[in-house]
Amino acid sequence: MKPLADKVRPNCIEDIVGQDHLLGENGILRNMIKNGYISNMIFFGPPGTGKTTVANIISNKTNKKIYKLNATTASLEDIKEITNEINNLINYNGIILYVDEIQYFNKKQQQYLLDFIEKGKITLIASTTENPYHYIHKAILSRVNIFEFKLLEKNDILKALNRAINIFKKDLSAQIELENGILEYISTISSGDLRKALNILETCIYSCIPNEEGIIRVSYNLVRENFNSCFINIDKGQDYHYNIISAFQKSIRGSDPDAAMHYLARLIEAKDLVSICRRLLVIACEDIGMAYPSAISIVKSCVDSARELGFPEARIPLAQATLVLATAPKSNSTLKAIDLALEDVKTKDIGDIPNHLRDAHYIGASNLGRGIDYKYPHDYKNNYVDQQYLPDSLKDKKYYIAGKNKMEQKINEYQINLRK
Incomplete structure (x- = not known):
């Protein structure tokens, strides 16, 4: 049986919900499709936001032969089979290769496609739930337009659910009655994922037995008890x-x-x-x-x-x-101080450690001049004595700059008074 998400899938741009920045009035993708201009594209965004639907609509608007691959299962041989068809096409203006979850193509598979994309023999339309800048070969990225799909708003999902109910009624030839608030609740807990919302609705309807009058009644408690929390998409490491x-x-x-x-x-x-x-x-x-x-x-x-x-x-x-x-009060003086010091260590001639600071706990150290002129601060007033600690080439360098907060200003005041 065909899933509800596929039955509801729109066949034209006007029926797609959400993604107004791409598909709304004067949206860049909407105008491209109207003008019949198909470029190499990657659709990037969370699941259930319309990426595959838009790719299907674009494919249907062209006079190109359409091939579809899912990168999770496709091999290099599968790609080669498609590219071998290029010179055998009759009555077609080239090939569109639609690759779902393209982030699963390895480097070799992506590089193989590159030559065909560059010469215009294949138009690539791909979708991914992961950031393409992290996973897609740079040479491919430079030859495609990347369009980001965003999580759907609650009202967008609600509109699609109402459309789904009408399709259900026709399919089942039955009357469906939903208690007040069910569609709003499903729209909320699906957290911007239309496919998730449709799956919940489908499960709830099919779990109800029609009554004697042939009416399918879905109660709010049924939905609430079985789907009682929002769907949060957090894949660790992604x-x-x-x-x-x-x-x-x-x-x-x-x-x-x-x-x-x-x-x-x-x-x-x-x-x-x-x-x-x-x-x-x-x-x-x-x-x-x-x-x-x-x-x-x-x-x-x-x-x-x-x-x-x-x-x-x-x-x-x-x-x-x-x-x-x-x-708490905020200060990034610690971060700035260590990063400045690290920058000098990595990029400058930092020189040697002053002789008076070097280890002198061994016989013969004094013969080398180690530690001879060192002044022990605890022997002086306020446990402080002025002497050089940084190497000669950095002796006037300042890394720690006190932040403008009560604690650090007190520290700064103490430092100043100490040196007086």
């Missing part, structure tokens, strides 16, 4: 996962505790304890640092507690650590 991690850190850096809680909740829902703990420890030093030096100790305690507890209890110390960091 692009969307790193986007959430990035948003999490940037929200904390931006002192927005509410946004930080939201992205933490996404990561907790994905059960990604390792990434959360690692990121919190980094943030404590990178974004708070010397503005609140004890933040790292608090965060380390919370992280240790979370690892000890495991989910679901781990969410509580993780939330505490996140709020501590999001509401």
